[in-house]
Amino acid sequence: xxxxxxxxxxxxxxxxxxxxxxxxxxxxxxxxxxxxxxxxxxxxxxxxxxxxxxxxxxxxxxxxxxxxxxxxxxxxxxxxxxxxxxxxxxxxxxxxxxxxxxxxxxxxxxxxxx
Amino acid sequence: xxxxxxxxxxxxxxxxxxxxxxxxxxxxxxxxxxxxxxxxxxxxxxxxxxxxxxxxxxxxxxxxxxxxxxxxxxxxxxxxxxxxxxxxxxxxxxxxxxxxxxxxxxxxxxxxxxx
Numbered sequence: 001x002x003x004x005x006x007x008x009x010x011x012x013x014x015x016x017x018x019x020x021x022x023x024x025x026x027x028x029x030x031x032x033x034x035x036x037x038x039x040x041x042x043x044x045x046x047x048x049x050x051x052x053x054x055x056x057x058x059x060x061x062x063x064x065x066x067x068x069x070x071x072x073x074x075x076x077x078x079x080x081x082x083x084x085x086x087x088x089x090x091x092x093x094x095x096x097x098x099x100x101x102x103x104x105x106x107x108x109x110x111x112x113x114x
Numbered sequence: 115x116x117x118x119x120x121x122x123x124x125x126x127x128x129x130x131x132x133x134x135x136x137x138x139x140x141x142x143x144x145x146x147x148x149x150x151x152x153x154x155x156x157x158x159x160x161x162x163x164x165x166x167x168x169x170x171x172x173x174x175x176x177x178x179x180x181x182x183x184x185x186x187x188x189x190x191x192x193x194x195x196x197x198x199x200x201x202x203x204x205x206x207x208x209x210x211x212x213x214x215x216x217x218x219x220x221x222x223x224x225x226x227x228x229x
Contacts, residue, residue, distance in 0.1 A: 036220075043118070043204055043220030044157075090157065101147070101170050102218075104157040 002027045002093045006105035014113050019063075019078040021108050023091030026072065033074040034092040034102070035065055044090065050074065051096075061085070086112045116141065118207050118221035126227045132193040135224045139186050139207030145169075146188040147218065148180060151202040160203075163188055164211040192226075200228045 007022040025031055032051050036044040048059025055067040065076045074091060091105040119138045127133050139146050148160040159172040163182035180190040186207075192199055202225050206218040 041222065043206075043222050045220070046217055049217070099170070101159040101162060101172065103159075106156045 002031065002095065002100070002103045004091050004093050004103055004105035006089075006091050006108050008108055009106065010109045010111065012111040012113060013081045015083055016080050019076070019081045019085065019110065021076040021089050021091075021110065023065075023074045023076065023105060024072055025074060025091070025093045027093055027095065029095050032094045032096065033065075033067060034094075035059065035063070035074075035076050036090045036092060036104075037061075038088045038090065038107075040087075047076070047089075081110075081112045083112050083114065086110055118205055118219050120203075120205050120221040120224050122224060123222065124225045124227075126229060127195050128229055129195055129197060131195050132191060133195060133226060134189055134191045135203055135205075135226070137188045137190075137205030137207075137221060139188070139205075140219055143207035143209050143219070144186050145208045145211045145216070146182055146186065147206045147208075148188070148190050149204040149206070150174075151204055151223070152200075157204070160190065162211065169211050195228045197228050199226065201226060 003026045005024045034049045035047040038044045048057045050057045050067045058064045063078045088107045088109050090107045092102045094102050121136045145164045147162040150158045162170040166182045177193045182188045202223045204223045205221045208216040208218045210216050
């Protein structure tokens with residue numbers, strides 16, 4: 001069975017500082033990996049996804065994530081935090097079959113301090 | 115193109131009642147998935163429908179059911195509501211089935227409160 005662990009339920013950074021949100025996954029088969037963002041009172045929006053190929057994936061709003069198979073990780077980063085980045089972030093995993101549902105991590109709430 | 119719409123946005127029900135939530139996918143999308151989001155359990159998959167057929171079902175009791183219509187709109191029903199059913203119910207649509215293969219677009223959710 002697949003699973004996702006997000007380290008840190010709450011991360012706080014200063015505006016302009018590096019954002020690093022951690023995600024480790026467990027999967028017995030090559031995974032698809034995703035990061036979603038949820039703003040208050042809204043649904044989830046896809047930030048980026050890894051399927052195959054280049055392990056460094058660039059997404060929207062300046063975010064990127066790197067797939068590291070040896071570390072079973074898919075950490076999300078952004079060089080410089082903006083106030084508008086404050087939201088909840090979810091890492092998710094699926095397999096290549098397309099027949100299993102997405103499995104989400106518990107989420108990390110990002111606060112950005114002025 | 116209009117996004118995924120969910121109605122109602124907010125709902126208050128009493129224990130023992132039943133509730134029906136509605137989801138209209140993005141035009142042209144034929145796959146609809148439902149999720150339950152709670153502070154304690156996070157996001158949990160309920161079911162996925164494609165072309166009026168249920169493709170996948172999560173680990174929820176039989177009180178939770180759903181269906182999809184020929185126009186791809188979907189409804190989910192919860193019977194005999196319990197306090198623990200209070201949650202944000204999210205609907206997501208995609209152009210084809212297979213949640214890992216195709217990008218899902220989420221609606222704003224229906225906030226259900228059971229008293």
